[in-house]
Amino acid sequence: MGMPSITISFTEMAATAVQRGDRGIIAMILKETSLGLIKNPIVCTSAEDVPTSLKKENQEQINLALMGYINAPKKVIAYVIQDSAEDYSEALNYLKTVKFDYLVVPTVETDEQTTAVVSYVKAQRAANKLIKAVLPNTTGDNEGIINYATEEVMVNDKKYTTEQYCARIAGIIAGTPLSISCTYAPLSELTDCKRLTKEEMDAAVDAGKFIVWWDGEKVKTARGVNSLTTLTDKKNKQFQKIKVVDVMDMIANDIRMTAEDSYIGKYPNKYDNKCLLISAISNYFDRLITDDVIQSYEIGIDVSANRAYLKDNGENVDSMSDDDIKTANTGSYVFLTCKLSILDAIEDIVLPIAI
Incomplete structure (x- = not known):
């Protein structure tokens, strides 16, 4: 007679759990001067899917996210808005109906929209849509906000600011299998980063900052923590681990x-x-x-x-x-x-x- 249907459903879900966890989905909000022939959303599973109609900076952001870690992210879902948009409400409202794991916005700090995105993530999590966001220099004090806080990283002579490199960090996290963590993930493309002392790095991690560091030979991530710093009986230290x-x-x-x-x-x-x-x-x-x-x-x-x-x-x-x-x-x-x-x-x- 076989197993009852609900048992089968849970068994099937469990059988794909690790596979799904290994390959997360990244949502990205991009800005363009003109949308032209761009149709939202743009879905990319590899570099070949990245539209050449996007400006070079936006193509690079998608490619940074797709680099991943042990695995590449399952896909990047990019929603493009015009440069003249006063806020991200159009994109955020669309993303309410889309399944994804991590949100990243390469211009969020420049556009002064960090607070709005933090509020959005917290509201979505409260409504049981358990998304996370990788944001630059953001004291979110929430397990759904990853506060990437390294001032700059370098690829030879080229420098990336904190907000410009959030897409890469989101890709690393989304590409990390559930059985391991993103702690000490090597960033082989980087040649250097803003260097901190051991005391400064410890203080950063304790403050809920996700950073990368130079170990004397290469750049790699520090401890994989989110921005949560206020602990309670219901949210202990485990909730600080990505x-x-x-x-x-x-x-x-x-x-x-x-x-x-x-x-x-x-x-x-x-x-x-x-x-x-x-x-x-x-x-x-x-x-x-x-x-x-x-x-x-x-x-x-x-x-x-x-x-x-x-x-x-x-x-x-x-x-x-x-x-x-x-x-x-x-x-x-x-x-x-x-x-x-x-x-x-x-x-x-x-x-x-x-x-």
Whole structure:
């Protein structure tokens, strides 16, 4: 008879999780003097797709993003607006309906639109569209904002400012597999960068800045952190890691979308079907363990939430056992509790050497 359909859906989603995580999608907002024959959006999966009708600077920005890291990004979706546009509202409204992982705007600092983009990303994440943005010199204090902050980098005699190089940083992050981090990713095309002391680099990372540095032989990224610096009980140090947030966002998106497509509205809300959902999600997590994305998990019915729901609906919960609470009718609600242990990458090695 085979597995129930919801289990199949979660199993299929898990089977492609790492592949999807390895090849992210970058959204880019570009400005041109005249749109001419340009049709939005411009979708590029390789350098051959970059339109020659774009000005040289914009062609370069797309190509920088496509360089990637271990993998190239899956694609770059560029939306072009006119130089005369007062803000990015046209492009940002369009991108609300587009699936992507990272947003980058090569002129955002020059155009004084950083605050608007930060607000946009925060609002989208609050609405469960879990995008991130790579922005120059931006104290976003949010896991969805990567604050790239190296003053300049060089390719021989050519220099790139912070905002000009954000596309390259977005490509590195989007091209990083879920099983590793973008920490210490080499930038082989660079010949030098703004050099900092060890103390200055430590201070930058602690301040939520993503930087690149010269290690004496080559330029490479520092620790892969986002701009989050204010920690709470709900957002601990793990939320400062780009890798960990990418995994959390992927899991949240996968579970929400698969449940919407294969579960919600399609099963009576009885205990057996709640267990079916738990089993299907467990299969998904089991695959992520196999693929070294997470280490362990716990998932089950949230008895406390069930009890609160029943009490609010007039049930005498004091006379009910935990099993009664767990199997009770909770209307249209399925209250679950989950705890994950997400695998980070090796980034800190402690090796005292005794002589």
